[in-house]
Amino acid sequence: xxxxxxxxxxxxxxxxxxxxxxxxxxxxxxxxxxxxxxxxxxxxxxxxxxxxxxxxxxxxxxxxxxxxxxxxxxxxxxxxxxxxxxxxxxxxxxxxxxxxxxxxxxxxxxxxxxxxxxxxxxxxxxxxxxxxxxxxxxxxxxxxxxxxxxxxxxxxxxxxxxxxxxxxxxxxxxxxxxxxxxxxxxxxxxxxxxxxxxxxxxxxxxxxxxxxxxxxxxxxxxxxxxxxxxxxxxxxxxxxxxxxxxxxxxxxxxxxxxxxxxxxxxxxxxxxxxxxxxxxxxxxxxxxxxxxxxxxxxxxxxxxxxxxxxxxxxxxxxxxxxxxxxxxxxxxxxxxxxxxxxxxxxxxxxxxxxxxxxxxxxxxxxxxxxxxxxxxxxxxxxxxxxxxxxxxxxxxxxxxxxxxxxxxxxxxxxxxxxxxxxxxxxxxxxxxxxxxxxxxxxxxxxxxxxxxxxx
Numbered sequence: 001x002x003x004x005x006x007x008x009x010x011x012x013x014x015x016x017x018x019x020x021x022x023x024x025x026x027x028x029x030x031x032x033x034x035x036x037x038x039x040x041x042x043x044x045x046x047x048x049x050x051x052x053x054x055x056x057x058x059x060x061x062x063x064x065x066x067x068x069x070x071x072x073x074x075x076x077x078x079x080x081x082x083x084x085x086x087x088x089x090x091x092x093x094x095x096x097x098x099x100x101x102x103x104x105x106x107x108x109x110x111x112x113x114x115x116x117x118x119x120x121x122x123x124x125x126x127x128x129x130x131x132x133x134x135x136x137x138x139x140x141x142x143x144x145x146x147x148x149x150x151x152x153x154x155x156x157x158x159x160x161x162x163x164x165x166x167x168x169x170x171x172x173x174x175x176x177x178x179x180x181x182x183x184x185x186x187x188x189x190x191x192x193x194x195x196x197x198x199x200x201x202x203x204x205x206x207x208x209x210x211x212x213x214x215x216x217x218x219x220x221x222x223x224x225x226x227x228x229x230x231x232x233x234x235x236x237x238x239x240x241x242x243x244x245x246x247x248x249x250x251x252x253x254x255x256x257x258x259x260x261x262x263x264x265x266x267x268x269x270x271x272x273x274x275x276x277x278x279x280x281x282x283x284x285x286x287x288x289x290x291x292x293x294x295x296x297x298x299x300x301x302x303x304x305x306x307x308x309x310x311x312x313x314x315x316x317x318x319x320x321x322x323x324x325x326x327x328x329x330x331x332x333x334x335x336x337x338x339x340x341x342x343x344x345x346x347x348x349x350x351x352x353x354x355x356x357x358x359x360x361x362x363x364x365x366x367x368x369x370x371x372x373x374x375x376x377x378x379x380x381x382x383x384x385x386x387x388x389x390x391x392x393x394x395x396x397x398x399x400x401x402x403x404x405x406x407x408x409x410x411x412x413x414x415x416x417x418x419x420x421x422x423x424x425x426x427x428x429x430x431x432x433x434x435x436x437x438x439x440x441x442x443x444x445x446x447x448x449x450x451x452x453x454x455x
């Protein structure tokens with residue numbers, strides 16, 4: 001038998017290299033090449049190809065009457081929202097997150113809810129014994145007679161058991177602990193993760209069982225293992241949050257059966273994860289008294305508005321010292337752009353001041369509509385003039401200093417009014433919308449700065 005040749009696969013982009021090298025030649029990522037077992041090439045396989053001898057597959061027309069895949073509710077509304085309406089039969093879902101963030105807790109609660117509907121559910125743990133999972137289920141109050149637990153890592157044994165049980169939902173915790181006896185290598189290697197996931201996903205497609213895989217993450221926060229793993233599954237969910245904070249956010253980064261713009265918000269408590277009906281309450285501090293450098297921004301996550309507090313602080317330095325720029329929860333490059341626009345277009349000087357920007361509650365903002373709120377917080381901190389506590393601000397800032405309108409302004413204003421805010425600072429093109437708030441529109445950033453400084 002021919003000896004298999006070695007090859008090295010990039011975990012970032014999936015490129016294959018015949019030898020190891022420090023940097024991937026395709027994506028440029030460093031130290032991402034991992035050894036993988038290559039295909040065995042024999043004189044027989046070299047003379048034959050795959051263009052004959054197979055079975056004919058069934059072709060279906062585009063307009064054929066085919067039933068849409070059915071969804072099953074998990075019993076947790078926030079989880080259903082992030083997935084686009086619930087689990088799809090025969091689908092494969094990959095969920096990742098930092099250690100201790102609550103992935104296993106959420107899936108055990110969801111498995112208990114689904115089993116409580118009378119559907120058979122199998123929860124396979126490769127990291128804990130079955131008794132450990134039972135203890136955690138007892139602490140979470142999960143009691144369901146059709147929920148069965150197993151502690152196993154052999155894919156062959158798991159598939160044999162699942163073929164007999166025929167479950168509606170299978171949870172694998174985690175895919176990095178699974179191994180296939182048909183592949184050489186320890187569990188967690190590129191070849192083992194890819195082969196194990198392939199066999200489990202094929203079982204889900206053939207039997208119609210919904211499959212959920214738990215994935216480890218690297219120190220950078222990305223899913224560990226080969227990049228092809230994310231392409232193999234139907235849905236990729238990211239469980240975000242800080243263990244020091246109470247809230248958790250479940251975000252879909254890939255979804256073949258729905259959108260990727262919805263989030264689910266949870267709060268971690270003594271009895272597990274609970275749904276948060278009003279996420280804005282988690283990220284807003286007491287707004288009784290106005291404080292310089294504090295501005296409320298109505299962010300938008302899919303169709304859900306979330307009000308967060310943006311905090312800015314400026315500290316004057318002695319001449320000659322290098323000012324520091326520190327950002328938590330926002331893009332540092334965008335902060336540099338806002339500071340440049342404030343200096344070039346509005347005549348404000350931040351060159352002799354340190355600037356600190358923070359999104360309260362550990363929330364992370366990527367919405368460009370936060371530009372105006374950040375600029376208002378910086379101006380307020382620099383001038384030590386507080387923005388009224390009953391105000392919100394949103395709008396995109398251009399390099400020319402002009403203010404651009406943003407999407408779904410009505411939803412943002414409606415959420416702000418519901419939480420008791422009375423005024424809004426926004427682009428002039430949006431100020432025509434009618435609502436319960438008193439709207440103040442600006443054509444450019446300089447007008448907003450003059451308004452805050454009372455010029």
